[in-house]
Amino acid sequence: GVHVAEKEAKRDYQEVYNAIATKIRDEDEYDNYIGYGPVLVRLAWHSSGTFDRNDNSGGSFGGTYRFKKEMNDPSNKGLQNAFDFLRPIHEQFPWISSGDLYTLGGVTAVQEMMGPKIPWRSGRVDQPENTVPDNGRLPDASQGASYVRNLFDRLGFGDRETVALIGAHALGKTHYENSGYEGPWGPSPNVFTNDFFVNLLNAHWTLNTNKKGVKQWDNDQGHMMLPTDMALVKDPKYRKLVEEYAKDQDVFFRDFSKAFAKLLENNIKFPDQNKPHYFKTLDEQDL
Numbered sequence: 001g002v003h004v005a006e007k008e009a010k011r012d013y014q015e016v017y018n019a020i021a022t023k024i025r026d027e028d029e030y031d032n033y034i035g036y037g038p039v040l041v042r043l044a045w046h047s048s049g050t051f052d053r054n055d056n057s058g059g060s061f062g063g064t065y066r067f068k069k070e071m072n073d074p075s076n077k078g079l080q081n082a083f084d085f086l087r088p089i090h091e092q093f094p095w096i097s098s099g100d101l102y103t104l105g106g107v108t109a110v111q112e113m114m115g116p117k118i119p120w121r122s123g124r125v126d127q128p129e130n131t132v133p134d135n136g137r138l139p140d141a142s143q144g145a146s147y148v149r150n151l152f153d154r155l156g157f158g159d160r161e162t163v164a165l166i167g168a169h170a171l172g173k174t175h176y177e178n179s180g181y182e183g184p185w186g187p188s189p190n191v192f193t194n195d196f197f198v199n200l201l202n203a204h205w206t207l208n209t210n211k212k213g214v215k216q217w218d219n220d221q222g223h224m225m226l227p228t229d230m231a232l233v234k235d236p237k238y239r240k241l242v243e244e245y246a247k248d249q250d251v252f253f254r255d256f257s258k259a260f261a262k263l264l265e266n267n268i269k270f271p272d273q274n275k276p277h278y279f280k281t282l283d284e285q286d287l
């Protein structure tokens with residue numbers, strides 16, 4: 001059922017943001033100098049993407065990623081790096097819930113990679129191990145447009161929100177050891193841009209079977225796309241949105257911010273007094 005967030009505690013959440021942001025800036029060598037930003041965004045997404053609007057189960061509230069059943073979901077392979085990154089932050093701020101920390105980690109990462117401001121509310125409360133949702137709720141990358149549309153409908157998203165959210169694939173890379181896909185990076189793996197959409201439309205893509213026997217699209221610049229990525233230019237309704245975001249990064253930023261905030265808050269009711277935080281970046285604080 002829907003969870004009610006607890007009333008916001010008298011805490012300095014900007015301080016937690018700054019600790020995460022400073023650690024992202026300091027530990028820049030991770031994953032061949034991509035850094036921790038992208039994998040933190042993926043943890044926030046995967047800890048929220050278990051939501052099912054049909055029975056109001058799953059979502060970020062309970063912080064259930066911390067339990068082995070969810071951590072060991074094959075879809076979550078590689079996210080232990082983000083979990084290990086956040087452990088000292090959680091030790092420094094033991095009062096923050098796991099759900100608040102995992103979602104705040106993704107918000108901090110997007111903003112520190114020069115992405116849009118993401119409004120964030122506190123109040124998620126850790127739930128016990130017997131509330132962990134079943135594995136298999138996160139999307140399978142080998143599928144096509146109708147699969148993507150159905151999966152994001154289950155999460156409560158329409159086409160515009162779906163295409164905007166998948167634009168996060170401008171970040172980071174795919175790793176053989178995690179998903180069986182391998183992608184040399186896109187043009188800006190640790191800067192949040194609309195490159196994913198520009199790349200999708202402008203590059204010349206070839207479908208290959210990679211050395212793990214997995215089908216993926218490769219281009220002559222050494223970039224890759226998942227089958228679900230390519231579905232966004234094959235489906236005429238999705239394609240219109242890809243073209244819109246490729247043309248206007250500001251519209252992409254606006255739509256991504258709204259959809260990402262909604263993703264991180266699915267299945268949670270927040271008291272009116274829990275106002276959304278718009279955190280300042282380290283640069284904006286001259287830190």
Ligand code: HEM
Pocket residue numbers: 038039041042045077078139140141142148165166168169171172173174175176178179180181226228260
């Ligand atoms: C159809 C929906 C989606 C599918 C099938 C999908 C699948 C994948 C796969 C297979 C990887 C590679 C993981 C690895 O090998 O390390 C990946 C990486 C990533 N995904 Fe998605 N994803 C989807 C939607 C999203 C959304 C909605 C977001 C965030 C809003 C997101 C953010 C990321 C990020 C940031 C990475 C890079 C992680 C890293 O560099 O370690 N993805 N995704």
Ligand SMILES: Nc1cccc2nccn12
Pocket residue numbers: 169170171172173174183185186224225226229
């Ligand atoms: N960086 C990245 C992560 C996941 C999927 C994807 N497709 C193209 C690029 N990309």
